Amino acid sequence: MTTVVTIKGVDKVFPSRKGADTVALRGIDIEVASGEFVSLLGPSGCGKSTLLRIIGDLLPPTSGQVVVNGKTPAEARRDRDYGMVFQQATLLDWRRVLANIELPLEVAGQAPAERERRAREMLDLVELNEFADHFPWQLSGGMQQRVAIARALTLQPELLLMDEPFGALDEMTRERMQMELMRIWQQTANTVIFVTHSIPEAVFLSTRVVVMSPRPGRIVGVVEIDLPQPRQFETREEPRFFEKLVDVREMLRGAEE
Amino acid sequence: MVATPASPPAPALRPLVGFLLILVALLGLWEGYKLLGQSTGGTIPFTDVNLPVRTDDRSLPHIWEIVGSILAPAQRGSEEPLGLVLARASFVTFREALAGFAAGSTIGILLGLAFVRSPLVERGLMPWVIASQLIPLLAIAPMVVLWAGRYRLPLWIAVAVIAALLSFFPVTVNTVRGLRSPSPTSVEMLRSFAASPTQELRKLRIPASLPYLFTALKVAAGASVIGTLVGELPSGLPDGLGRQLLTFSYYYGSGPEKLFAAVLFSVLLGVVFVALVGLVERLVIPPARRVQS
Numbered sequence: 001m002t003t004v005v006t007i008k009g010v011d012k013v014f015p016s017r018k019g020a021d022t023v024a025l026r027g028i029d030i031e032v033a034s035g036e037f038v039s040l041l042g043p044s045g046c047g048k049s050t051l052l053r054i055i056g057d058l059l060p061p062t063s064g065q066v067v068v069n070g071k072t073p074a075e076a077r078r079d080r081d082y083g084m085v086f087q088q089a090t091l092l093d094w095r096r097v098l099a100n101i102e103l104p105l106e107v108a109g110q111a112p113a114e115r116e117r118r119a120r121e122m123l124d125l126v127e128l129n130e131f132a133d134h135f136p137w138q139l140s141g142g143m144q145q146r147v148a149i150a151r152a153l154t155l156q157p158e159l160l161l162m163d164e165p166f167g168a169l170d171e172m173t174r175e176r177m178q179m180e181l182m183r184i185w186q187q188t189a190n191t192v193i194f195v196t197h198s199i200p201e202a203v204f205l206s207t208r209v210v211v212m213s214p215r216p217g218r219i220v221g222v223v224e225i226d227l228p229q230p231r232q233f234e235t236r237e238e239p240r241f242f243e244k245l246v247d248v249r250e251m252l253r254g255a256e257e
Numbered sequence: 258m259v260a261t262p263a264s265p266p267a268p269a270l271r272p273l274v275g276f277l278l279i280l281v282a283l284l285g286l287w288e289g290y291k292l293l294g295q296s297t298g299g300t301i302p303f304t305d306v307n308l309p310v311r312t313d314d315r316s317l318p319h320i321w322e323i324v325g326s327i328l329a330p331a332q333r334g335s336e337e338p339l340g341l342v343l344a345r346a347s348f349v350t351f352r353e354a355l356a357g358f359a360a361g362s363t364i365g366i367l368l369g370l371a372f373v374r375s376p377l378v379e380r381g382l383m384p385w386v387i388a389s390q391l392i393p394l395l396a397i398a399p400m401v402v403l404w405a406g407r408y409r410l411p412l413w414i415a416v417a418v419i420a421a422l423l424s425f426f427p428v429t430v431n432t433v434r435g436l437r438s439p440s441p442t443s444v445e446m447l448r449s450f451a452a453s454p455t456q457e458l459r460k461l462r463i464p465a466s467l468p469y470l471f472t473a474l475k476v477a478a479g480a481s482v483i484g485t486l487v488g489e490l491p492s493g494l495p496d497g498l499g500r501q502l503l504t505f506s507y508y509y510g511s512g513p514e515k516l517f518a519a520v521l522f523s524v525l526l527g528v529v530f531v532a533l534v535g536l537v538e539r540l541v542i543p544p545a546r547r548v549q550s
């Protein structure tokens with residue numbers, strides 16, 4: 001298996017004028033292999049979003065090294081290796097759904113016909129074909145997030161970075177979206193790094209869960225989730241699933257002491 | 258979004274009906290106030306406190322007198338009704354205001370873009386932009402007219418400059434606000450697929466700024482009319498509404514209703530200008546976005 005992301009000794013310090021600098025991350029080492037689904041799990045403020053943004057070249061690390069597909073994050077971003085999904089869907093409300101999904105293709109300079117073909121394919125993938133001509137505010141929160149996922153996947157990125165994409169959704173929608181994401185992940189064979197602070201969500205989705213400590217964020221450990229693939233609705237009811245929940249929970253608790 | 262019940266009047270006419278109702282109410286208030294003053298002899302009922310505005314026909318002419326003066330000939334020995342004279346003057350003033358508005362808005366938009374592109378430019382220029390609004394208009398207007406004369410520019414340009422001075426400010430401020438309105442996450446979303454700064458501007462910031470911009474353009478339209486009227490006074494331009502206002506204020510004693518008529522036309526001019534901008538807004542921004550912002 002090829003390595004997609006290598007993170008070595010990454011620190012992140014947010015300087016502050018009053019001298020009380022915020023150490024957000026300390027000594028982060030992670031390797032992510034192609035096709036993996038890795039969750040970053042930890043309490044609020046432990047630096048999950050910061051780490052994700054460092055990987056995605058939206059923020060520079062204070063020290064340490066990040067390699068993505070053998071390149072620096074800046075090069076990887078320029079090559080459009082990333083698809084990103086945030087807690088807010090960030091759809092442009094003056095564009096219809098289809099045009100929202102076309103946005104990355106437009107930015108990449110693709111021809112209109114090709115753009116539309118590809119965007120419709122993505123709309124198929126997230127099962128929202130009937131809503132191509134709707135405006136974002138005519139969709140439910142879950143549907144908006146599916147559009148955001150479709151948009152993130154249009155350029156067929158190597159690496160999907162997701163920052164609490166389902167954090168704003170209710171529990172039932174959330175579980176449906178998790179199933180949906182599993183199906184999409186199976187179909188696209190993407191590598192995913194997924195930020196969450198929900199333990200069941202991390203265990204259900206991931207092949208590995210990276211557990212982080214409260215600030216300054218460090219990695220306390222990694223739990224391999226070797227539950228059978230594809231994950232199904234029943235996965236959540238299996239005894240093995242509960243065992244993994246307990247493993248992760250104990251690791252989290254250990255981190256807080 | 259509010260559901261509108263499908264009862265008459267048709268939704269499109271509703272603002273008009275509301276406008277007419279308020280107009281009737283205002284006219285009623287005007288005449289009612291006069292009636293009240295005349296019945297009490299100019300004091301608030303049951304007191305001997307004077308009413309804030311005198312109610313005699315000189316201070317507050319009857320509505321029908323104002324309307325009558327608009328329909329009556331402007332001068333003795335002339336066929337032309339005052340209304341036509343004022344309408345023609347309004348059109349002249351409108352053209353000047355439009356020139357000032359166009360120049361002011363263009364400058365405002367360009368400044369706004371420059372400010373958002375470079376915080377350094379913003380910090381350097383913003384104090385001057387604010388200072389420009391604190392210049393007493395009445396003092397600067399004759400100066401601008403003089404300068405225009407020095408360089409043999411047509412006088413209407415001097416007037417338009419004053420209109421532009423008033424109208425560029427709201428446009429600058431709101432362009433900056435509008436261009437900065439997208440959330441940081443939206444910006445990160447675009448950067449995640451390597452959008453260039455120009456693409457960020459074209460695909461995100463400019464569309465997001467349009468509702469802000471049009472709000473500013475409406476304010477600027479009104480301001481440009483005010484600026485034009487003030488500019489016309491010292492310029493000695495004979496054709497505009499400003500001159501009419503001046504003339505009728507001289508002869509207030511002999512015909513107060515004429516000044517009121519000229520004021521009415523000035524207000525109408527502003528209203529029409531703002532409404533025109535609103536019309537363009539409707540064409541540019543889809544309805545749903547207008548409701549939201």
Ligand SMILES: Nc1ncnc2c1ncn2[C@@H]1O[C@H](COP(=O)(O)OP(=O)(O)OP(=O)(O)O)[C@@H](O)[C@H]1O
Pocket residue numbers: 014022023024042043044045046047048049050051197215
């Ligand atoms: N731009 C910034 N400037 C200064 N400090 C920051 C900045 N961004 C994040 N921080 C700090 O870094 C720490 C980690 O923040 P981060 O957003 O990565 O946490 P998180 O794990 O994603 O939390 P949550 O689960 O609540 O989203 C916090 O203490 C935060 O205050």
Ligand SMILES: [Mg+2]
Pocket residue numbers: 048049050163
């Ligand atoms: Mg976060």
